[in-house]
Amino acid sequence: MLTELGGLVTGIVLRATDGSGHGRPALCNICHTMQPGDQVALFTARRAGDAGIRGDSVGTYVCADLSCHENVRLAAPLAPNEIRASVDRRIDGTRRRVESFVERVAAGAERVV
């Protein structure tokens, strides 16, 4: 997963945890759309810096195929007016949530590459 953070392109490694398939619909924390249980996975990323060395990781529920941006567009209403602004707002929110998640992962790192 790549995002721009403070002008730097920041990459984190997301690892999907095993044991998905509890079957219940779940809310993706990135695009805030409800997804069937088999299409949402708990992803974890090891924290940067000392926290990661200690095994500290951050987890969040994300669409299993990481298609959040597409889902935001698909979930948008198809009425003729206001659509453009509405979709743009939702995409902005998605991007912010990705950035805040990456910030949590990167917290403690002296340098993020």
Ligand SMILES: [Zn+2]
């Ligand atoms: Zn999503």
